Amino acid sequence: ADDSLSVAVASNFHGTVTEIATGFTRATQIPVNLSSGSTGKLYAQIVNGAPYDIFLAADVARPKLLEAGGLAVSGSRVTYAVGALVLWSADVALSGEDCHEALMSGNYRRLAMANPKTAPYGLAARTFLQSVDAMEATSDRVVLGENISQTLHFVATGNATLGFVALSQLRSGLPVETACQWPVPASSHAALDQQGVILSRSAKPAAAHEFMAFLRGVEAAAILERSGYTVP
Amino acid sequence: MDFGPLWLSARLAFVTSLVLIVLGAPLAWWLSQTRSRWQPVVQAIVAMPIVLPPTVLGFYLLILLGPKGAIGAWWVELSGDALTFSFTGLVIASCVYSLPFAIQPLQNAFESLPRKTIEAAWTLGASRLDAFFSVAVPLSLRGFVSAIVLSFAHTLGEFGVVLMVGGNIPGETRVVSIAIYDHVETLNYAAAHQLSLVLIAFAFVALFGMFLINRRWQSK
């Protein structure tokens, strides 16, 4: 494990980065160790000395803070992927229907979204709802997932009729049938940029740089596209 | 400062301990009295809920209590309302999660009751149920205190299950542990510290009072 690269990754990107890391190791012979967690948790750990080389966050704020605090190699901060928000349902009652229609007409019991305070996808969902003046109408039917994967659980298990989830989640081999899905226009909310940084206390800056470069290369781009992200 | 989540937590912890005591006492009594070969099996099953990570337990409960789940569907039929994302759902989930903490101390207390005392109650005209309530329960006070303390505190600090089953709805299912968690996640450390302190102070006063009363009672 000593020669391997230690990457802290936001949970929602864990599946995708696994695929990318496999390609990276195949290309460079450098093994990669992935530790996943919520962006906030990983951040707290890094501030308190966690032994990671690279931090792939699900937002922009935390990498920025690390860079400003000198915990990240300055200039290493890059946007490695941009997520897409989807309104989604697994409720058979809505199969073949239009998700957007259902949302606007109020034809649902519960609407799930990530907590806007803690998750960028949640913030995006809220911005969208505000842009269509639907905040009021939905407020008493909204349930908040702590993160985007919990939001998906709410919908996937039928506890919420509709939910704002990430496109990448729908591409990762869902165990349930999709009833309907509607891509939320990217213009209706701030871009869902996911940024990564190389951490200053990394003992393998060269390998880390190599990984970051690979992450932005063509091989990775294909994987990212396939997984539901757009490449910046 | 918003005290809503704290009150909600207190209410949840209170109701949960209450339900656990009411349901746990008979189960613990059975476990302590039976000579069935199944006793250690049941005892081990009762301990299972804490073996699963709370979030995972929460996930399974989400399925089970959801409108398509075995219990959830039945509940929807019964009451027209979903169990998940409601206070009732939270109580059920918390009870499952804290069950072992209520059962163990109660069972220990019941097991150390002298059998003759119970038999004396029977011969005095108390049915088995009556003897349980009028003799076994009051003589096992120490076990009840432990059970209440453990399940109360455990519910206060509960988080993964509550987050999953509750859905973080302000005033309904946003308990104080979620509120603190949110503060930590959003790097709002000062608010997190403050709320943690209030929670600890509240829990301390509640438990301290309980221990004090218990001590007085015992030494009487």
Next chain:
Amino acid sequence: MDFGPLWLSARLAFVTSLVLIVLGAPLAWWLSQTRSRWQPVVQAIVAMPIVLPPTVLGFYLLILLGPKGAIGAWWVELSGDALTFSFTGLVIASCVYSLPFAIQPLQNAFESLPRKTIEAAWTLGASRLDAFFSVAVPLSLRGFVSAIVLSFAHTLGEFGVVLMVGGNIPGETRVVSIAIYDHVETLNYAAAHQLSLVLIAFAFVALFGMFLINRRWQSK
């Protein structure tokens, strides 16, 4: 299937229960014997760790045990190594988290020992320490079983604290609860179900065996 996290969890739970029993027994003994006015205060303090949500407790432990924290800095000086993100750190964090579950049953068991029996040991030439080990401990077996069961199971299912302090490092701090959590998070439900089943089976066998032995012992 990757059994690494399961063994790690088992190791962690085993070491944690062991440490808790070793450290908890004297504390529980003190709590049961003292007539100090501070007794209910200490008792309430001991229960505090479970009142905080695990992630939040983990957060505070992360700070405390981190290289800049009071304990962490001292440890770095002593051993050259950081406490956080290491197995040792996990053990410490788990112990803090599960402390009340070890203390309560032990204290109850000690409190129900007849004082005369301990006095008899003293008059037979046993020092206080000796009497504790040779009489109080073996006569409180039921309390020890409860303490071990609760802290063992609780550590197996522990998650928030471990994730925070341990950092999900494969082979070192990725315990089975985190592995399951990861599977759920990445929507890999099948793997999550499978691992949960294995964990439950393991815990069931461990606890069932324990209860069975305890039952034999008691009825002897």
Next chain:
Amino acid sequence: MSAITLRHFLRKASFVLDVDTTIPATGITGVFGESGCGKTTLLRCIAGLERSGDDARVPVHKRRVGYVFQQPQLFAHLSVRRNIEYGQRRNPGATQSVEDVAQLLGIEALLDRSTDGLSGGEAQRVSIARVLCQSPQLILMDEPLSALDERRRNDVLPYLDRLHAESRLPIIYVSHNIGEICRLSDHLLILDNGRVVAEGGLQETLMRTDLPQLGGRNSGGVIEATPLDYDGEFDLTRFSFSGGAIRVPGRYDSPTVRLRVTANDVSLSRVAADSSTILNILPAVIEEMRAETDATELVKLALGEDRLLARITRQSSRRLGLQVGDSIFAQIKSVTVRR
């Protein structure tokens, strides 16, 4: 006089209890037998705490059988009064007043205390009061005094006497102390290895010489007597019984009493010597003589209709040349009065 049928069969490991007998429906029936003969098991069967016999279907709490255990088994969380009321509240027909029963047992002053500070004798009296207040149809007592030391035992015995005198309740009283049984019982049931070996009125059964169970230091006889007069100067009461008159220290007013005379307290004399301090010297006829040990003999005496045992040394018997049928004098050194 109606009767209570006891029919119980129970197997416990290698022990078998097999009882099928009847006892009177009033008064105290003493159950006597050595350790392990099944006394406790029999009581547990009667109370329904073990499954045996025809009545196995009736649950314990519906039997109205009061059970006084060897240890008082008071409920520590209830006051003395609450303990006593416990059974009363649970038995609709229980109309006894707690105060009356407490007075009977001399525990009025304890009623509002916790059970904590009670002495052993007080606690046992409370447990008896508790059973009385449940208005049972039958009371079982399993060596209620054996956990008490002698002084505390003497605290409780008079209350049992009083209970016997003032109530018609049938009581089954288990003990291996024949003295206690003689003092209290009207009827005797002797158990051996799970079986009834003798059963009958106290006096007849006590005088049976074919029962090895009745041997030992405590053997003796009882006499029913009625007070005749009281000598205030010397504080002596004179009782008359079928064999004459007998004087006992103290004043007794009850219409009839039971006098217990142990075999050790009776010596025999060829002449009625008035030169000794022995107060009671009565003519008697030797009815039976049986060697007891190498040194002693048990002599069964007829005094009128009543019978007494005397334990004498074989040497004295030889010296005096005692024979069955001899008329001699029984010197009675001390007498225990009951009721």
Next chain:
Amino acid sequence: MSAITLRHFLRKASFVLDVDTTIPATGITGVFGESGCGKTTLLRCIAGLERSGDDARVPVHKRRVGYVFQQPQLFAHLSVRRNIEYGQRRNPGATQSVEDVAQLLGIEALLDRSTDGLSGGEAQRVSIARVLCQSPQLILMDEPLSALDERRRNDVLPYLDRLHAESRLPIIYVSHNIGEICRLSDHLLILDNGRVVAEGGLQETLMRTDLPQLGGRNSGGVIEATPLDYDGEFDLTRFSFSGGAIRVPGRYDSPTVRLRVTANDVSLSRVAADSSTILNILPAVIEEMRAETDATELVKLALGEDRLLARITRQSSRRLGLQVGDSIFAQIKSVTVRR
């Protein structure tokens, strides 16, 4: 003969224990007094379980004081043998062999059993063995027999006799049963309300008539006697003592025995009647007479150097015109032998 100093002062709520006396360093000292007078408290002070006196600094486990509690307090997790070894292992000088001690107390057969199934008497004997094996310098016994019923008490008493005979260990024996104390002790210490009211050799102290504590049914005297001969035909042993010879059923070989005669067992006669079955009739002189109740008198008799008490009715006393200084005959109906 050296002595043990007892100096203890302790205040407990309204109760004050204030003892400052010495007792012999060999033999059994009986501590007698009514309930609540502080007997247990005194023993706890001596053992160091309460802080009192000059030696408060010495921790309990270093005192080498064996304590036999009223309840046996055996350790349920250890076998009988392990229980006995418990103290032995913890006291370096303890060289007693467990087997020897077990034999002394008749519990060899129990050694490898668990403590569970023991009867009360067996358990108490094990607890005494445990204390003996710790080789204490002083043994404290707090009513070790009072939780036992009479039969089980008689199981244990002979072993205490034997212990007394075979060991020079000082024992402080607390009891409120004067019979037990008479049987066992050499020395007597009477407590009242936390204070020592009398202290001295057993026989002198027993004969003091100024101590109300000594009254009651069990009063009497003890006599040191030596066996003279044994009559095999009638199984009687003849003992000689300062007042003559006395015959007792059974065979006794020990060089010296103690005979206990309770006041109830002695009657007085003007003439030595040989027409009665009373075996022992001895000349005596009336030394003192004291009214006991309205009906009875206690008479202190001198038989050679020895003293006995007789309880007679005042009526008989008047009838025979008994006076201090009279020479009369003491008729002794029964005698308890010890050692």
